[in-house]
Structures are given as structure tokens and as C-alpha cells.
Amino acid sequence: MKDDKDDGELGEAREGAGVEARLSRKQYEKELARLHVELVKLQEWAVHMGAKICVVFEGRDGAGKGGTIKAITERVSPRVFRVIALPAPTEREKTQMYVQRYLPHLPAAGEITLFDRSWYNRAGVERVMGFCTDQQAREFLKGVPLVEQAIIHSGVILLKYWLEVGMDEQTRRLEQRLHDERKIWKLSPMDLRSYSRWYDYSRARDDMFEATDTDSAPWYVVRSDEKRRARLNLISHLLKSIPYTAVPRDKVKLPKRQKPESYRESERLLRYVPERF
Template sequence: MNEDSLVVQSQIHREGADLHERLSSKRYEKELARLHVELVKVQEWAVHTGAKICILFEGRDGAGKGGTIKAITERVSPRIFRVVALPAPTEREKTQMYVQRYLPHLPAAGEIILFDRSWYNRAGVERVMGFCTEEQAKGFLKAVPLVERAIIDSGVILLKYWLEVGQEEQTRRLEERIHDQRKIWKLSPMDLLSYSRWYDYSRARDEMFEKTDTEDAPWYVVRSDDKRRARLNLITHLLKHIPYEPIAREKVKLPKRQKADGYRESERPIKYVPERF
């Protein structure tokens, strides 16, 4: 793995490893608020300069990709920070060059695209679950560094994150989804099959890192057993890898409201939502 990665392969989470004490909610919210201010600066910088930023989020089921993406996008514009989570390919898309359906979603000037899973599906779920052949998976791993080199050469800042969760914590999170009606939608039959194939995914992940962790587009691994720490660590890291600068703003002052000039509230009955709380 590239030396600049957050961790090397040997440091990926192992069962029984000592973990930091869980981060308190108060400290988490304080640190996240500070990072949100910086993300707004990134947004303004991207719009002002026409920068193009693409961030990939990969990892096992239950690793916290969705929650991390929500933490990033909570206080910024969805028109600038756009989340892409593609469904299964259509019959037509299955006949295309593999990465073709992802390319239209790459950022234009002033856009920041966050892929909730990406073209690396072929190296992970498709390979492990038999949705592609070994030959197709090997071909993808050989070709993708060239594709990413072309993306970067077009002026895109490309960041690739793998969220790594341990076996016990993954089990806890998936069981929570089973019993929490707010989260049951997150658990699909595919998740259950994937859960049973932990080591097949480990082998696929290891080869993916070996073949696609390049100097141009390295993988960064985030240990995510503690979701709060993982989110703060990832956001802090991506901010350091985007060369943004604060954009000067004009001082904002609310203007005076116009006078009523004879306006009267309509007498038409209004259907208000009942106040139950």
C-alpha cells in the first residue's frame, strides 16, 4: 500500500485490537461543527475556482459509509455536494463498458461528488457474489488505474476512502438494523449473504488495494468501529487533501422590508397543519 495512506495493510482492524475510548457526543458535535465551517469554505472555493472534486466511499456493509456522507453534507448545498448512489445496472448498462455508467456522474466545474459505493463494486460485491466473472474482475483491476489517471489528468481531485469495521461491531450494527424499524430498510438479502462471506471480502479487498492503490490515486483506510471518530478523522483528512482557501465575502446586512402599502391578509380559509406538539 502507498506510504501516504492513513494506515498500511498490516494495520487494518484486527479483532481484539485496543480501541480508543468512545468519543463523547458533546465533543463530537463541537468538533463536527468546526469541520462543517471548513466544508462550507471548500464549497465556496470550489464554486469560485471551478474546482472538481470526487470522493469515493467503500467498505463492508455496516462500516458507516452512509452516516459519514451525511455528516459531510449536513451543512452544505446539495447542488454543490452531490451524493451518487447508483442502483443495480439495467440490462442495457450491463452491456456497456463497465465504468461507462459512472462517468456521467463525475464532477463538472464547481461540483463535489460523493460516491456511496462506486466503480469498485466490480472489485468487491460483484466479484464475491458472482455477478461478474473472475476474468472481468481481473480486467477491471488492471484497467482502473488507467481510468483514474485519466480522471485526474482532466483536473479532478480524486480521493478514495475505505471504511474498515471489525467483525463484532459489524454484527452489532446489522443486528440493530434487524430490530430497529427505522433502519430495517438498510438491510437487504444481499447484505445477509455478504455478511456470511467475511473472508471472501477480505481477500477481494486485499487484491483491490494491491492493484489499485497507486501514487496517483491512493487508498485511505479509516477504522470505523467508533463512528464518531471515523467521521471526524475522515473529514479532517479530506480537508487536508483539498487545496482550498477562504474566499472573501462581502459583509452581509439585511435590507429594510417594504411597507405594507395597503396589503391585508386574505380572508380565504387556510388549512393549517394541526399543532400536536
């Protein structure tokens, strides 16, 4: 992406209000709208060039992965921006090579795949919660850089983001889910079990970074205690990390509608939805 794409008003606000100042909703929505325009340009470029882009989102429960992915995909095509959030492995998948079930979801030409958690489950939740042995986790950490190198050599642009949420903020967000009927589904029994194991997750994260933060596929850490700022920072970084350019568009004009000829509206009573609002 060209360097002349500036950071908009967000950079000015950070200078005037300080990095920790909370973004207002108005400022956030204005900056997000600007980034949405760029994401549409990225989408058109990916389709035009046949680019293959894979973005991995990792982090603790409540770190903001889902909200960030939603902010990215809000104004783009789900046929291009494909969100992958795999359930627990089946009995058959448990017998496969670990990364095997993720490989079919890697992007083809003209696709951007967003992994809401990924093969790094083995380095995190599976290791901490005892779903794999320490030996299996070590073997995974040793082998995954080779797998990612093969993915990149196949022509995929691979970006890996870790959303880092603080202990107090994670507690606040998980407690909020307990008392909000719209969010209670986000709090699984596994989330509750893993909540108490903060430092086990910290050790697992550190080991993961040590083994898989490579020159060809580095980790990028996003501070996510302030959701709005985290989303804007991540999207901005994503855009700057991909060498896209605006694709020329043909001017579009709506054609004239056909004449009704002999058509008349049917008098049949249709089942309209009641207008309650």
C-alpha cells in the first residue's frame, strides 16, 4: 500500500489527547468509515490480482477478536472476506495431522480468510486445559513454522495478530457477559474453566511467541483494553501490510426500467408481516 495513505484524524487525536484517551463514538465511527473504504479497495484488488490473504486472530477470552473481525467485515463481501471459526474437532479430526483440518480453509485466489482462533489452539487452550500433552504441544511449536513457511511459499500473504487484554479488563468483559442476555452465549463452560488459569496462558503465550515469531511470519501484538482504538489500530496495520492499490472502476449508471405493458398488480392477498413498529 502506498505511503501517502495517512492515518486520518486518529493520529491528530492521539497527539492532542494522549494515547490512553478513550475515543468518542463519533470519532471512532468516522475513522472506521474511512478504513472501510480502504478495505473495499483491498477487496477489489485481491479479486483483481488473485491475491490470497490469510489473517490469524488469537488472544485470551474477551480480548476482542470477534468484535474486531466484525468491524473488518461489516462493509465487505462475505464471498471474499471469509470468516473461519471452527468448532471442537470431531473424533475423526482428532486422528489427523493437527493442522490438517485448517488447511482446506486457507484462501484461494481472490479470497481473504480471517481465522477467529486457528491452528494455534494447540499452543494455547489445548495445552493449558490438558487437551494435548506437553510433548504434543512442543512438537506443534517446532513444526508450525515449517507449515507457515510452506503456506507463504504457496503465495499466501499471512498475518498473525495477538490481541492483548489486561487482567482487570478481561474480568470486566466476562462479568458483563454474565449479566447481558445478548452476550451470555459468548461465555462457555470452557471460558469459565480457563479464566482462573491466567498465568498458565501467559506462559503458553510466551512459549508460542518464542517458537513461532519468525521473520517470514511474525506476530503483531495489539493492546486491546480500549476496543475502539484496538480495532482501528489493527485494521490500519493490516492495510499497511498489504501492497494493494485502487483498481480502476467502470462508471455505473442505472438502466431505464421496462414499461409495464399489460402488467397489473395482483389482487391476491399476500401474507405481509404485521407492522408492529
